[in-house]
Amino acid sequence: MAVELSQNIREAIADSSSVKVVATIGKDGVPHAVVKGSVSVNEQGNIEFLDILESSKNNQNLVYSIWYEKLVAIQVFRAPLESYEILAKPVRSITAGKEFEERYRQLHEVFPNVDLGAIWQLEPVEVRDERLQVRVQEQEKTYPILQHLDRIL
Amino acid sequence: MTEEINWRTQELSLDEVLQKYPDVPRIWALKVDVQRRGVVYTQAAKDMINPAIHQVNTGTIALFRTTQDYTPESLIMRDGSYLITNFDLNKNKAFREPYVVDAIDGHIYIMDQGKVLEEVWYWEKPEFYDKTASNGEPFNKYIQARPQRIDINLNQYCHFWDKPGEGCKYCPMTPCFKMRHQTEEREETKYIAEAVREALKQEGRFSAILVTGGSILSGEHLFDDELDAYIDLLQAILGDFQVERVPSQLISSAFDERQLERLYRETKLMTYTTDIEVLNKEKFEWICPGKAHHVGYEEWKRRLFAAVDVFGRGNVTSGVVLGTELASPNGFASEDEAYRHVIEEAEDIISHGIPLAANVWRTAPGAIFQNQKNPSLEYFIKTYREFDRLAHHYGVNPYTDDYRRCGAHPGMDLLRI
Ligand code: SF4
Numbered sequence: 001m002a003v004e005l006s007q008n009i010r011e012a013i014a015d016s017s018s019v020k021v022v023a024t025i026g027k028d029g030v031p032h033a034v035v036k037g038s039v040s041v042n043e044q045g046n047i048e049f050l051d052i053l054e055s056s057k058n059n060q061n062l063v064y065s066i067w068y069e070k071l072v073a074i075q076v077f078r079a080p081l082e083s084y085e086i087l088a089k090p091v092r093s094i095t096a097g098k099e100f101e102e103r104y105r106q107l108h109e110v111f112p113n114v115d116l117g118a119i120w121q122l123e124p125v126e127v128r129d130e131r132l133q134v135r136v137q138e139q140e141k142t143y144p145i146l147q148h149l150d151r152i153l
Numbered sequence: 154m155t156e157e158i159n160w161r162t163q164e165l166s167l168d169e170v171l172q173k174y175p176d177v178p179r180i181w182a183l184k185v186d187v188q189r190r191g192v193v194y195t196q197a198a199k200d201m202i203n204p205a206i207h208q209v210n211t212g213t214i215a216l217f218r219t220t221q222d223y224t225p226e227s228l229i230m231r232d233g234s235y236l237i238t239n240f241d242l243n244k245n246k247a248f249r250e251p252y253v254v255d256a257i258d259g260h261i262y263i264m265d266q267g268k269v270l271e272e273v274w275y276w277e278k279p280e281f282y283d284k285t286a287s288n289g290e291p292f293n294k295y296i297q298a299r300p301q302r303i304d305i306n307l308n309q310y311c312h313f314w315d316k317p318g319e320g321c322k323y324c325p326m327t328p329c330f331k332m333r334h335q336t337e338e339r340e341e342t343k344y345i346a347e348a349v350r351e352a353l354k355q356e357g358r359f360s361a362i363l364v365t366g367g368s369i370l371s372g373e374h375l376f377d378d379e380l381d382a383y384i385d386l387l388q389a390i391l392g393d394f395q396v397e398r399v400p401s402q403l404i405s406s407a408f409d410e411r412q413l414e415r416l417y418r419e420t421k422l423m424t425y426t427t428d429i430e431v432l433n434k435e436k437f438e439w440i441c442p443g444k445a446h447h448v449g450y451e452e453w454k455r456r457l458f459a460a461v462d463v464f465g466r467g468n469v470t471s472g473v474v475l476g477t478e479l480a481s482p483n484g485f486a487s488e489d490e491a492y493r494h495v496i497e498e499a500e501d502i503i504s505h506g507i508p509l510a511a512n513v514w515r516t517a518p519g520a521i522f523q524n525q526k527n528p529s530l531e532y533f534i535k536t537y538r539e540f541d542r543l544a545h546h547y548g549v550n551p552y553t554d555d556y557r558r559c560g561a562h563p564g565m566d567l568l569r570i
Pocket of ligand 1: 312320324366367368
């Protein structure tokens with residue numbers, strides 16, 4: 001079931017200083033993570049990014065994920081402490097057409113020496129607020145047994 | 154359209170095949186089946202064509218067709234792969250119902266028995282399709298396009314048909330040439346090169362050039378004239394590139410070592426393909442009598458292997474028209490028997506570093522085999538799956554004939570992962 005990304009997350013994603021990491025698995029089950037500066041949110045509310053290398057492990061794993069309905073994790077970190085994990089389902093890989101050519105040209109304005117493999121679109125299905133203070137509060141509330149005793153003496 | 158009334162009960166359905174082979178992706182298995190059964194477009198689907206944007210079957214040269222409908226050239230799937238559907242259906246003897254392409258709420262879907270199976274998109278036409286060459290002729294008379302590839306069919310007549318009974322029995326190209334009453338076999342290199350230059354102005358559109366055509370037997374040695382024609386063309390279209398080898402593919406007759414050396418030395422061609430077509434000597438001799446007579450199965454294979462020494466491992470592939478080995482009356486008696494023979498032969502070829510670009514055999518109108526019935530979906534899935542296991546095992550991925558540089562050989566899609 002698709003979820004809508006909040007304004008905070010959209011802003012964090014749009015901020016060019018934030019770090020966006022895409023983590024996938026392939027048919028061998030080995031995880032692979034890659035920093036993706038091109039992660040954005042498109043008009044449909046889906047996550048979108050460019051995969052530059054057609055032969056990359058990331059592209060292979062995304063194909064595996066779209067074929068076998070596996071989820072992809074996208075981590076967004078914005079200093080000083082903002083952090084989100086988005087779980088998303090790949091819904092489309094665009095490898096040709098006007099949209100592809102437009103992104104190809106835009107990419108060349110910034111990186112003239114690279115090619116474009118595909119534009120990937122992913123539908124968010126779950127969002128986790130990964131800010132440390134939020135996660136700590138959550139754990140203390142849900143699992144009060146999980147703490148060192150000296151901290152609560 | 155005449156179909157066998159009970160065809161759905163006589164073979165495993167898409168769902169049943171997927172249950173039996175759960176390791177294959179559903180979207181891919183559907184693609185294989187669409188190629189096997191063909192598609193028809195509803196009026197609503199045709200209404201979604203925008204001729205200013207989409208590539209349509211009307212007005213372009215379709216070498217393998219007897220009819221030209223106002224339908225999209227072909228489809229793009231959500232995994233970024235292309236699904237070639239621009240082939241003729243034998244409407245008089247279809248055996249099975251084709252899939253339906255329909256439009257619902259502004260989206261286009263592949264459907265079967267009223268059930269939505271996959272969303273698809275139409276191919277967009279390249280900018281050069283609306284332009285003309287210096288002689289006033291439309292550029293797409295000289296070259297055609299797939300979403301990422303320029304296609305050039307140099308010789309539109311195959312000289313294996315010169316002697317009655319020697320053409321490949323599944324192939325509609327030369328019968329269609331005759332049906333069109335076409336007389337010129339070839340377009341001028343000058344205009345082809347002009348068209349390629351124009352096509353390459355569109356940034357991000359093309360990542361490969363395919364050159365192919367019918368066989369030319371003449372010359373001092375067999376195929377020498379064909380080789381000369383290809384070298385002349387390849388020099389004209391690849392010469393301007395600033396690299397030693399251009400992402401390009403030639404599908405030609407099986408050249409011998411001397412011819413292969415010339416082809417490699419005198420052009421910037423990157424990959425070479427010569428089609429073995431049928432993976433069994435005896436069936437090859439029946440189905441491709443011209444190739445068998447002039448070259449022979451073992452020699453065709455030997456030349457294919459020799460091409461790896463010239464072009465390098467991974468830069469040579471071979472095409473197969475998968476399923477023809479089951480044609481009647483001289484094909485294998487059962488799919489199990491065919492599978493055993495085909496896989497044994499496939500391993501011999503793939504182990505030499507040559508992946509197989511296998512088409513789903515469709516019974517094309519005009520071809521000698523036009524009224525035949527192609528095999529079950531299970532046969533294609535099982536065989537492609539094994540070709541893929543062998544290609545992974547022997548570690549070769551040619552990045553030609555694949556999901557985006559071609560779209561006609563679904564087996565190659567599996568090399569994406
Ligand atoms: S060699 Fe066979 S398949 Fe190729 S064009 Fe000639 S008849 Fe057709």
